[in-house]
Amino acid sequence: MKNIIILIALCLGSHIFAQSDEDILKQIYKSALVEGKSYSWLETLSIDIGGRLSGSLNAERAVEWGKAELDSLGLDKVWLQPVMVPKWVRGAKEFAYIKASSGETTNVNICALGGSVSTNPLGLTAKVIEVKDFEELKRLGEAEVKGKIVFYNRPMQPDLINTFEAYGGCVDQRYMGAVEAAKYGAAGVIVRSMTLSLDDMPHAGSMTYGDLQVSDRIPSAAISTKDANLLSSMLHLDKNLEFYFKQNCKQLKDVKSYNVIGEITGSQFPNDYIIVGGHLDSWDLGDGSHDDGAGIVQSMEVLRLFKTLKIKPKHSIRVVMFMNEENGLRGATEYAKVATTNGENHIMSLESDSGGFTPRGFSFDCSDATFNKVLSWKPLFKPYLIHYFEKGGSGADVGPLKNDTNVTAGLRPDSQRYFDHHHSASDTFDAVNKRELELGAASMASLVYLFDKHGI
Amino acid sequence: MKNIIILIALCLGSHIFAQSDEDILKQIYKSALVEGKSYSWLETLSIDIGGRLSGSLNAERAVEWGKAELDSLGLDKVWLQPVMVPKWVRGAKEFAYIKASSGETTNVNICALGGSVSTNPLGLTAKVIEVKDFEELKRLGEAEVKGKIVFYNRPMQPDLINTFEAYGGCVDQRYMGAVEAAKYGAAGVIVRSMTLSLDDMPHAGSMTYGDLQVSDRIPSAAISTKDANLLSSMLHLDKNLEFYFKQNCKQLKDVKSYNVIGEITGSQFPNDYIIVGGHLDSWDLGDGSHDDGAGIVQSMEVLRLFKTLKIKPKHSIRVVMFMNEENGLRGATEYAKVATTNGENHIMSLESDSGGFTPRGFSFDCSDATFNKVLSWKPLFKPYLIHYFEKGGSGADVGPLKNDTNVTAGLRPDSQRYFDHHHSASDTFDAVNKRELELGAASMASLVYLFDKHGI
Known part of the structure; x- marks a missing residue:
């Protein structure tokens, strides 16, 4: 009887192993x-x-x-x-607006980038310099950048079929933007969100300060693609507008x-x-x-x-x-x-x-x-x-x-x-x-x- | 000069034609x-x-x-x-409920199928017979079907990779359900919606009466997949429950x-x-x-x-x-x-x-x-x-x-x-x-x- 059971078990077993x-x-x-x-x-x-x-x-x-x-x-x-x-930690929700020369303000959807320092408790207000890449930033140099908020606004490329490629072609702005901008004395960084869609949401992500000393670290944030387009077109009309943002993040x-x-x-x-x-x-x-x-x-x-x-x-x-x-x-x-x-x-x-x-x-x-x-x-x-x-x-x-x-x-x-x-x-x-x-x-x-x- | 222009035009032209x-x-x-x-x-x-x-x-x-x-x-x-x-035309929005033997009612999301006749103005109330396919319907025959609402409840098969195949395997219930049920004297037809998701929405679609005489045509409607599951499980507990639906559609x-x-x-x-x-x-x-x-x-x-x-x-x-x-x-x-x-x-x-x-x-x-x-x-x-x-x-x-x-x-x-x-x-x-x-x-x-x- 035992042998028969073993035989049956072997048959069942071989059936399983025989599956393609x-x-x-x-x-x-x-x-x-x-x-x-x-x-x-x-x-x-x-x-x-x-x-x-x-x-x-x-x-x-x-x-x-x-x-x-x-x-x-x-x-x-x-x-x-x-x-x-x-x-x-992000801390209390971030807050930002564009302030036109006329004094008129427009709220902006923003989020601190992961790893960023906070602004000072009252927030940061500064003029804005828009750039598409680090080359352009370098050309502008300290003369144009110092004391300003650098606004990285190179969009993801829509004609790349694999969207990860489009992301790869832009994410340097988010990850390295603060390090590069700090070289020229920028007061802060805002970056166009890494998304192909035109939406109202800031998209977070990590950033680095490289080997910047703590005292040289500037606050870095993402704004929504809609707000990036808005800010860019307002800058065309009003070069002297100011951007305000306040964030409360912290590295513990x-x-x-x-x-x-x-x-x-x-x-x-x-x-x-x-x-x-x-x-x-x-x-x-x-x-x-x-x-x-x-x-x-x-x-x-x-x-x-x-x-x-x-x-x-x-x-x-x-x-x-x-x-x-x-x-x-x-x-x-x-x-x-x-x-x-x-x-x-x-x-x-x-x-x-x-x-x-x-x-x-x-x-x-x-x-x-x-x-x-x-x-x-x-x-x-x-x-x-x-x-x-x-x-x-x-x-x-x-x-x-x-x-x-x-x-x-x-x-x-x-x-x-x-x-x-x-x-x-x-x-x-x-x-x-x-x-x-x-x-x-x-x-x-x-x-x-x-x-x-x-x-x- | 004219020849040169033609030459340039030809070069440009050939350049265009040369595009791969x-x-x-x-x-x-x-x-x-x-x-x-x-x-x-x-x-x-x-x-x-x-x-x-x-x-x-x-x-x-x-x-x-x-x-x-x-x-x-x-x-x-x-x-x-x-x-x-x-x-x-669909006419006024359809309305339906399940009425348990105890008299308790539960509303159901329903829509008339395209081409269906209306119920009478007061709606249709009848007992329900659930089937999975026309074979089962045939086995049950007039004895079990006559005067009842036939409830077709064969779900789309989730393990088919191409969902159109899963649709093709079920849509006979919706399209031919009334013709088949009418053979056995059914009073009406409700069909599980053609979707793989469990949702609260009826999914419409066309149906036919084949060569049924106008007087033999019975109202036909789809209920949501959630309500189909609900009705099926209630039927297990209460075979004598009734289904009510009212629809106002018309073929002009x-x-x-x-x-x-x-x-x-x-x-x-x-x-x-x-x-x-x-x-x-x-x-x-x-x-x-x-x-x-x-x-x-x-x-x-x-x-x-x-x-x-x-x-x-x-x-x-x-x-x-x-x-x-x-x-x-x-x-x-x-x-x-x-x-x-x-x-x-x-x-x-x-x-x-x-x-x-x-x-x-x-x-x-x-x-x-x-x-x-x-x-x-x-x-x-x-x-x-x-x-x-x-x-x-x-x-x-x-x-x-x-x-x-x-x-x-x-x-x-x-x-x-x-x-x-x-x-x-x-x-x-x-x-x-x-x-x-x-x-x-x-x-x-x-x-x-x-x-x-x-x-x-």
């Missing part, structure tokens, strides 16, 4: 679309928790939530990995936070790791649904799918919720450091941090040989309309894990709407479509499954 | 994204005009608007093509309407036609932005792009705004009839009627040889992330133009969000993203350009 890649991918997509948890997870993270800037209480609530959810998935290991993170001491990690331990190569992840922190103006709540819940869904479909990976599969991508990358740095210390061999690291939109494919940082192997899997994704397999660009959080053997990769969702929401008050749960989110999770799980099964 | 397909496509996409008119056109059509059911005053306003806009484009010809269309006499047509006449083959089109009519619950305002303004944009970029087509290029796709297809039928009468040779007919979402590619009804030619252009679309080139399925309005030589084609946008809006109160302008709409228009213009230049 096509079959498994079909099951993955079906489960994600029919019984997936990513959308309801995102609802909790976005609505119940909300924006979760590094070092904030909400970020800690997100850590607790993430760990509890992973605990419920029946993984082999779940733990918190401590990491010190910067704690920048670093605080302790955590990466949240869960693992299904590999059956054959437990010390070879495939990770999927996103970042748990977000900016504070919206609830961080697309950036990067989506990546978090899709990564969780990958492990749920493995458990639900009883896929037993050969390599260890980890979900990593990185802390502090937005303004420090401390979580990613720490994760990579610990991995090195522990001698963990990462073979594939997949990040989702481009929004929860319809997935179009993946991008890879890897050798040509590996990439060709990946391309051989492309036909498996055709039924799911996943066609984009390109080299170049994975993601910020998997960056510190790059080496000669680890394949780093990024999910590439449709990018058209991403910057409508990015870092703004409209990055909210209602802007995420359930099916689009789920298709992304299924695509990630499929890629992980293929890497695990066929190796590189 | 890559260059032209780049210009097309750039113009659509930077200075395109599709989005502002759609704003007018959606917000200023709104829903435009065939035969309604709003449909006539849309005709006037369409003609005026085409007149402003400097085309070679613009005209109205008369066509008689059905005029079905046919009225005169128009297809709106504009043409750039071909320089070499003026009697060979390439057409781009969508349908100008819409359902009445929303403003018809995705279905099919998007297709209308994208088709207009194709001709604007040709004019703006000074592309002089060899074949005649027409934009056709078809009237009455939703409940009759009379415009498309008339257009094809007139084309045949006039001996117009249509070589390619491209329709956009799947929403204004990010374009993924095209589908084609054509011979294998033609399709292989089309596939040779695929690399030109790669920079624009247009990858889907498949045979099968073009569109309803180009259907009557099908023959052995005409290539009929459909734009294939991302389909994930389409049925969230389709035929409902949420098919509104705010649900359309500017860039996604523009990318669709540019993709259509590019395909038309390639067909015109390289022929088939």
Whole structure:
């Protein structure tokens, strides 16, 4: 009798092993679309928790939530990995207006950039010099810039199909604007929000002071694209208008936070790791649904799918919720450091941090040989309309894990709407479509499954 | 001197002719994204005009608007093509509730289906029999169905990646539900709305009575998916509950309407036609932005792009705004009839009627040889992330133009969000993203350009 049971078990077992890649991918997509948890997870993270800037209480609530959810998935290991993170606080809401020479004022929608110093408590008033780039700033020099507010107003380029390229072509204004303007004695910096849409919302984001001394640091803020257009056209009419803004932000001491990690331990190569992840922190103006709540819940869904479909990976599969991508990358740095210390061999690291939109494919940082192997899997994704397999660009959080053997990769969702929401008050749960989110999770799980099964 | 001018002109001319397909496509996409008119056109059509059911005053306003806009484009010809269309009117807003055996009532969101008769003026109250398909209905037969309201509740299948397939798998309930239920003496029909989302809105659409005599026609309506789930679960608890609904719709006499047509006449083959089109009519619950305002303004944009970029087509290029796709297809039928009468040779007919979402590619009804030619252009679309080139399925309005030589084609946008809006109160302008709409228009213009230049 015992032998018969073993025989039956073997038959069932071989039946499972006999399933084709096509079959498994079909099951993955079906489960994600029919019984997936990513959308309801995102609802909790976005609505119940909300924006979760590094070092904030909400970020800690997100850590607790993430760990509890992973605990419920029946993984082999779940733990918190401590990491010190910067704690920048916005303080009371910012306020700004344009003051024409006539004295007439027009309110402006503004937000302090992450890492900026505050204005003095009464705010900053100064004339405005508009520039398109650092070259123009340099040409104008101290004579035109000193004592003024530098207004960076180079828009994102609408004819670039990939909106991340358009972002990449402008974000120097936001990130480096203060450092550059301070060279010429500017009193402050305002920057056109990084979005292709004409909207009324300032879009936040990080900035740096480089190695500027504390006394030389000038306040730096973003204004909405509509207000940027308004200010620019008013400047044409009234060169002597003044801009006023007041912000109350502050850089506090670093605080302790955590990466949240869960693992299904590999059956054959437990010390070879495939990770999927996103970042748990977000900016504070919206609830961080697309950036990067989506990546978090899709990564969780990958492990749920493995458990639900009883896929037993050969390599260890980890979900990593990185802390502090937005303004420090401390979580990613720490994760990579610990991995090195522990001698963990990462073979594939997949990040989702481009929004929860319809997935179009993946991008890879890897050798040509590996990439060709990946391309051989492309036909498996055709039924799911996943066609984009390109080299170049994975993601910020998997960056510190790059080496000669680890394949780093990024999910590439449709990018058209991403910057409508990015870092703004409209990055909210209602802007995420359930099916689009789920298709992304299924695509990630499929890629992980293929890497695990066929190796590189 | 004259010769020199001619020489210069020839050089400039040859420079223009020397432009590669890559260059032209780049210009097309750039113009659509930077200075395109599709989005502002759609704003007018959606917000200023709104829903435009065939035969309604709003449909006539849309005709006037369409003609005026085409007149402003400097085309070679613009005209109205008369066509008689059905005029079905919804009348006063529908009303419905579930009445439990205990007498307790729960309101339900309902809308009459296009073409349905009204209930009697006091409304219809009857017990409910829930079915998943016509097979189940047949099994139950007259014994279980007679005098009851048949409730079709088969949901769209969420694990189908192309949501149009999921729609195709369910829409028989809406279109044929009354005919089938009437066979067994049903008093009326309610159908679960055709959407994958769980929402509170009824989604309209057309239905038929086939050859049922007028006296045998039973009222037919859609209820929201949330209310369908509610009704189904209440039926499990209370088989004897009753459903009440009252609707005031009416089929009036046919009225005169128009297809709106504009043409750039071909320089070499003026009697060979390439057409781009969508349908100008819409359902009445929303403003018809995705279905099919998007297709209308994208088709207009194709001709604007040709004019703006000074592309002089060899074949005649027409934009056709078809009237009455939703409940009759009379415009498309008339257009094809007139084309045949006039001996117009249509070589390619491209329709956009799947929403204004990010374009993924095209589908084609054509011979294998033609399709292989089309596939040779695929690399030109790669920079624009247009990858889907498949045979099968073009569109309803180009259907009557099908023959052995005409290539009929459909734009294939991302389909994930389409049925969230389709035929409902949420098919509104705010649900359309500017860039996604523009990318669709540019993709259509590019395909038309390639067909015109390289022929088939």
